[in-house]
Amino acid sequence: xxxxxxxxxxxxxxxxxxxxxxxxxxxxxxxxxxxxxxxxxxxxxxxxxxxxxxxxxxxxxxxxxxxxxxxxxxxxxxxxxxxxxxxxxxxxxxxxxxxxxxxxxxxxxxxxxxxxxxxxxxxxxxxxxxxxxxxxxxxxxxxxxxxxxxxxxxxxxxxxxxxxxxxxxxxxxxxxxxxxxxxxxxxxxxxxxxxxxxxxxxxxxxx
Amino acid sequence: xxxxxxxxxxxxxxxxxxxxxxxxxxxxxxxxxxxxxxxxxxxxxxxxxxxxxxxxxxxxxxxxxxxxxxxxxxxxxxxxxxxxxxxxxxxxxxxxxxxxxxxxxxxxxxxxxxxxxxxxxxxxxxxxxxxxxxxxxxxxxxxxxxxxxxxxxxxxxxxxxxxxxxxxxxxxxxxxxxxxxxxxxxxxxxxxxxxxxxxxxxxxxxx
DNA sequence: TCTTCCATGTAACGCGTTACATGATTTT
DNA sequence: AAAATCATGTAACGCGTTACATGGAAGA
Numbered sequence: 001x002x003x004x005x006x007x008x009x010x011x012x013x014x015x016x017x018x019x020x021x022x023x024x025x026x027x028x029x030x031x032x033x034x035x036x037x038x039x040x041x042x043x044x045x046x047x048x049x050x051x052x053x054x055x056x057x058x059x060x061x062x063x064x065x066x067x068x069x070x071x072x073x074x075x076x077x078x079x080x081x082x083x084x085x086x087x088x089x090x091x092x093x094x095x096x097x098x099x100x101x102x103x104x105x106x107x108x109x110x111x112x113x114x115x116x117x118x119x120x121x122x123x124x125x126x127x128x129x130x131x132x133x134x135x136x137x138x139x140x141x142x143x144x145x146x147x148x149x150x151x152x153x154x155x156x157x158x159x160x161x162x163x164x165x166x167x168x169x170x171x172x173x174x175x176x177x178x179x180x181x182x183x184x185x186x187x188x189x190x191x192x193x194x195x196x197x198x199x200x201x202x203x204x205x206x207x
Numbered sequence: 208x209x210x211x212x213x214x215x216x217x218x219x220x221x222x223x224x225x226x227x228x229x230x231x232x233x234x235x236x237x238x239x240x241x242x243x244x245x246x247x248x249x250x251x252x253x254x255x256x257x258x259x260x261x262x263x264x265x266x267x268x269x270x271x272x273x274x275x276x277x278x279x280x281x282x283x284x285x286x287x288x289x290x291x292x293x294x295x296x297x298x299x300x301x302x303x304x305x306x307x308x309x310x311x312x313x314x315x316x317x318x319x320x321x322x323x324x325x326x327x328x329x330x331x332x333x334x335x336x337x338x339x340x341x342x343x344x345x346x347x348x349x350x351x352x353x354x355x356x357x358x359x360x361x362x363x364x365x366x367x368x369x370x371x372x373x374x375x376x377x378x379x380x381x382x383x384x385x386x387x388x389x390x391x392x393x394x395x396x397x398x399x400x401x402x403x404x405x406x407x408x409x410x411x412x413x414x
Numbered sequence: 415t416c417t418t419c420c421a422t423g424t425a426a427c428g429c430g431t432t433a434c435a436t437g438a439t440t441t442t
Numbered sequence: 443a444a445a446a447t448c449a450t451g452t453a454a455c456g457c458g459t460t461a462c463a464t465g466g467a468a469g470a
Contacts, residue, residue: 087320098311113291217429277448426462428459442445
């Protein structure tokens, strides 16, 4: 029997999840890690190839050499029965809380140091990024939603639908938040100026 | 003049943001990195002490030895004028897109491999985690909101209010998403069973 | 002819975590 | 008497990024 020593890393489970849907080359996996998996997990090919080797060492995936265009042999990977078992038990296991690292919020947290106009341009940047993502999610969700397989809880598209719905909801919330912030900055900017310079041209809120 | 060579890392800006609000020891910074800064950025003391040394090398912070309870001299750090300038210009700079790494969604994406009951218990786990976070944000926001300084765009509490409002909105969206998923799993589980076993006890959706 | 796509690998370096190390004061 | 808090540091290791390396086939 194979070593099967350590449980895979998070990246390992991301790869197993891709291969459980269908077999792929390392190159295919790297492409999926840009989109659509890249929406919630990212990795470069330089990380993927060594991880595939580790997964194979552990007996969780296997490969077959196929025809391909690269200078080295092209390997098509598939998940093994042990790999599927490992993935299933990981999904069923307790969800460990993950350390947060949110650059957008980190910057925003120091936004009191800059002029309201600069703050607004920062928020506008965020807003358009969130809007773009929202549009991408909505488009992809429409495609998944149209497929009746997405109603079957045992079909991959069911899980895709759940994740995309979450993406749409969170981005919608983010868009609304940004619009709320722009409103706050308008009002606060006016308020602040009229407070300090007594220009008294009134609050704009509610107009 | 000091070296001031490389621009700080993200962690460096997180520390500068803390020190721009008030002076602190490394230990204080580590505590803040658990809560409330930990809501959007985390770091351990083993990362913080070397980073403080680098920031001081670059002339962005300085320290004074004060009375303290540790075995080594206790150092209280403050941001320098150059540090405040660096932080301001970072806030005003373009927001670079960050690689996403969302373990919750990654797991959910493979949830089609497990029975609907297991899937539901996973979603229930997420739901209670999101609810707990939402409650923490709401409580902290209430405190910040009550302070009139939080209306002044030049005051740190203004930025705190913006970030907390974002937290509340995103967690509310997450809670609603989880409840929607539970509904989907109820319906889909029934649908699937009645599809396969012709038990025909009807869909529960809408009741 | 130049660029992009297919395809797989390695090396160097930076960031982050866990664990090791020390020791006084305060609280349980 | 034991545990938590204050307080600062180092070492080893794993994960992730950028850059280096190679080369055929298809399209612009």
